[in-house]
Amino acid sequence: MTIKKTAAAAIVAALGVTTLAACGTEDARDAAGKSGAPMPKTVTLVSHDSFNASKEVLAEFTKQTGLTVKVLKAGDAGEAVNKEILTKGSPQGDVFFGVDNTLLSRALDNGIFVPYEAEGVERVPAEYRLDKENRVTPVDSGDICVNYDKKYFADKKLAPPQTFDDLAKPAYKNLLVVENPERSSPGLGFLLGTAAKYGDDGWQDYWTKLKANGVKTVDSWELAYNQEFSGSAGGKQAKGDRPLVVSYASSPPVEVLYGEPQPKVAPTGVSTGTCFRQTEFAGLLNGAKNPEGGKALIDFLISKKFQEDMPLQMFVNPVAKDAVLPELFTKHGVVVEKPETMAPEKIAEKRDAWIQQWSSLVLK
Numbered sequence: 001m002t003i004k005k006t007a008a009a010a011i012v013a014a015l016g017v018t019t020l021a022a023c024g025t026e027d028a029r030d031a032a033g034k035s036g037a038p039m040p041k042t043v044t045l046v047s048h049d050s051f052n053a054s055k056e057v058l059a060e061f062t063k064q065t066g067l068t069v070k071v072l073k074a075g076d077a078g079e080a081v082n083k084e085i086l087t088k089g090s091p092q093g094d095v096f097f098g099v100d101n102t103l104l105s106r107a108l109d110n111g112i113f114v115p116y117e118a119e120g121v122e123r124v125p126a127e128y129r130l131d132k133e134n135r136v137t138p139v140d141s142g143d144i145c146v147n148y149d150k151k152y153f154a155d156k157k158l159a160p161p162q163t164f165d166d167l168a169k170p171a172y173k174n175l176l177v178v179e180n181p182e183r184s185s186p187g188l189g190f191l192l193g194t195a196a197k198y199g200d201d202g203w204q205d206y207w208t209k210l211k212a213n214g215v216k217t218v219d220s221w222e223l224a225y226n227q228e229f230s231g232s233a234g235g236k237q238a239k240g241d242r243p244l245v246v247s248y249a250s251s252p253p254v255e256v257l258y259g260e261p262q263p264k265v266a267p268t269g270v271s272t273g274t275c276f277r278q279t280e281f282a283g284l285l286n287g288a289k290n291p292e293g294g295k296a297l298i299d300f301l302i303s304k305k306f307q308e309d310m311p312l313q314m315f316v317n318p319v320a321k322d323a324v325l326p327e328l329f330t331k332h333g334v335v336v337e338k339p340e341t342m343a344p345e346k347i348a349e350k351r352d353a354w355i356q357q358w359s360s361l362v363l364k
Contacts, residue, residue, distance in 0.1 A: 042068040043293035044093030046084065046285070048077040048185070049222075050314060051097060057309040061300045067293050076220050077185035078103060084285065085110045091285035094294035097139060097301065100280045101130060102188045105348030108135055113283035114291075119299040123320045128279050130344050136281035139301050140316035143249040143336040144189035145275040146176070147268050149231030152243035161244065163273035164197050167210060174214035177228040177242040180363075182355050183219045185278070190246045191358055192347065193276030196340035200350070207361055216242060217362060225251070231268040233259065249275060250315040253332040257312065266332045275339040280316065 043065075045051070051071060058069045070093075074080035077098050084096055088110060099107045107113065113135040121129070121137060128138035146167065148160040161167050167176055179187030195203040218224050226234030229245035233255060252266035259267075282301050284294045300306055307318035311329045318325070 040067065040290040040293055042070050043095070043290050043297050044070045044072055045297060046072045046074055046080065046091070046093040046096045048080045048098040049073045049075060052313045053306065054309050054313060057306055060305055061297065064300075065293070065296050067290075067296070069297065076183060078183055078188065081107050081112075084112045088112050089287045091287050094285060094288035094290045095282055095297050096285055097282040098280055099136065099283065100185055100189075100278050101344055102185060102192055102278065102347060102351065104130060104136065104281065104344060105351070107283070109348070112286055114286050114288075116284045116295055116298060118295075118302055120302050120320075123322055124302060125319070125321065128319045130279070131281075136283040137298050137302060138319045139280050139282050140310060140314065141277065141279045141319055142316040143275040143334075143339050144186050144193065144246065144278055145249045145334075145336065145339075146190075146271040147225075147229070147231065147245050147247040147251050148271060149229070149243035150267055150269050152230055160269060160271060161274075162271050164194060164206065166271070167215075167244070167274065168206065168213050170213070172213065172244065174216075175242060176210070176214075176244040176246075177216045177218060177224045178246045179221055179224050180217055180219050181358055184221055186221045186224075186246050186248070187217075188351070188355070189276045189278050190274075191354060192342050192351075193274065193340040195350070195354060196276065196342045203354075204357060204361055207358065211362055215362070221247065231255075244271075248315065249334045249336050250311075250317070250329070252334065253312075253329050254315055256332045257328060270334040270336075272334060272336050275336045277336075277339040277341050279319070 051073065061069055072093050074083050074092070077100060081099050081103050084091060096112070108131065115134045117134040118137045124138050128141060146161065153160045158171060161172050166172065178190055181188035181191040194206055198206045216228065218228060224245050225232050225247050227238045228240045228242045229235040230240045230243045249270050252268045252270065255268055256263055256266050282298050284291060284298060288294045302320055304320060304322055307320040307323035310316060310318055312326055
């Protein structure tokens, strides 16, 4: 089974810059917001490498506004946020998409966004709207979880791990690959999940056990999932030998959708007792060259059309209450009833210190 293309927000690799021709409608002048001024022809979205949207949906935005959507991909989420911090006031684009709740305080504290209350934001439940000043708008949510290779465990006649505790057991020695939380958003989410589970005083002991049990660390989700993980199509091609990987609860539908031939059952499963809830946001960048176009794009990101396109493009859950999930997504994805969570204030207080402690503990 092979994957023809990959396109998940934290699930699949980048598909390249997306650029669409402008239609030149009168709506574009409204988007520009300056009657009589030279009309901007593009709006630039800066994102992590996993952003994707269908051409048809982005063409609809162009039809509505007359603006070209240009996507600039800037690495993994942590790397992309850091680049925007370094260029604060002179950003690479107009809107940034992909900062999540694990990194949100870093972005807000560094002032890379300006407030904007998106049209239609009342359709997004309050649980996702973490910034009272509306500097960011929720766009999607997902659960960071350990995924497992079903065939490996069936062949070994070994039950897949289901909880954090299971991962530290001798039966799963040398089976797990994780991402470096300093560089990777899923890696950071998994670290925060362990801190939420075991507490401020217990997570380090837990990671000591994982290290003794042969956990392997790589820099990015792409390396972990598509190189090291034996259950993914990419991992099979790369001869990956780790049947456990930190990924997403929505990863299994990817293996079904792009499989050749398309399997009836996903070849990968989710350890639902290892999950941490993630929400991703978009914000209008401080110093944007086309702020009115940026506002229109943020409105569009939470529109019903974009929200319903998103699950099979980035394999994340929409946040708009009126968005309907596709059947393939609901059939092969996993609903996590009780993910680990953490208050944004605590993440802001502890994150950097925890990353430093993790690095000293696991990488040395």
